[in-house]
Amino acid sequence: MGADTGRDPGGLDQYWRRRAIALGGVIGAVGLLAWACAGDGGEEGKPLRNAAATAGPSPSGVPIPSAMPTVTVTATAKVTATPKPAQKPGDACDARDVVVTMAATRETYAAGEQPQFRLTAVNTGGRACTFDVGPRSLDVRVTSGSDRVWSSAQCDRGDGSSIQMLRRGIPYAATITWDRKRGSGRCQGKRLPVRPGTYVAKVHSPDKIKVRKQIFSLR
Known part of the structure; x- marks a missing residue:
């Protein structure tokens, strides 16, 4: 008889039984680890959600938001323009x-004849x-040319104002007459007559009112 004569036949069965129990424990541990990683019914590949950040149902059944919305308040400065006072008839x-x-x-103009210029002012406003x-x-x-020969403001004897x-x-129309003499200062003292030739008359206004110039000749 061989060397195995006399061994317990049940020893082999116990050996394989212990191997099966150990293998089952390993498989169970792997399955438990996989379940823990997958989360509570979550989709595969997504990280576990933080239970503290997950909104749960309120006692009244209305869902409670996980975070309160952020409210931004923007201050806008309102500038109110001060209206100009309405102008009345008779104002400037x-x-x-x-x-x-x-x-x-x-x-x-013939020799000895004094040039005259007719000024006209028209109001186009509503008052x-x-x-x-x-x-x-x-x-x-x-x-x-570049020589200023005469000025109605220099030779005016009043304050130079005429409010109409x-x-x-x-x-409104007014006629300005030139005596064909040079104006110097307030046109005081001896004034010399001008020579015959071509001259230009222009209107100078502090308000920058544009007026067409006039070209004329003296004989």
């Missing part, structure tokens, strides 16, 4: 509402207003 005209024209009474048509506001200047009420669309 807006220079943009006044159209001024000038025309020489002739293109050529009657006052406007200064005097030489301080509308200075007629006669030039010859201008009604809409009704022109």
Whole structure:
């Protein structure tokens, strides 16, 4: 008989039984670990959610949000423009509402004849207003090239002001006469007559009112 004669036949069965129990424990441990990683019914590959951040049902059955919404308050500065007081009839005209024209009474003046220029001011605004048509506001200047020969403001004997009420669309007209002499200072003392030739008359206005110049000749 061989060397196995006399061994317990049940020893082999117990050996394989212990191996099976050990293998089952390993499989069970692996399965438990896999279940713990997968989470409580979550999708595969997603990390476990923090139980503290997960919203749960409120006692009334209304879901409680997981986080309160953030409220941003923006302060806006409101600037209120102060309206300009409405202008009344009789107030000073807006220079943009006044159209001024000038025309020489002739293109050529004979010897000894004094040139005259007709100034016209028309109010185009919506209300009657006052406007200064005097030489301080509308200075007629006669030039010859770069030489300023005469100025109505220099030779005016008053304060240079003439305030007139201008009604809409009704022109105010005034005539300016030049005595064909040079104006110096306040036109005091001896003034020399000018020579025959071509001269230019322009209107100078502190309000920058544009007026077409006039070209004329003296004989």
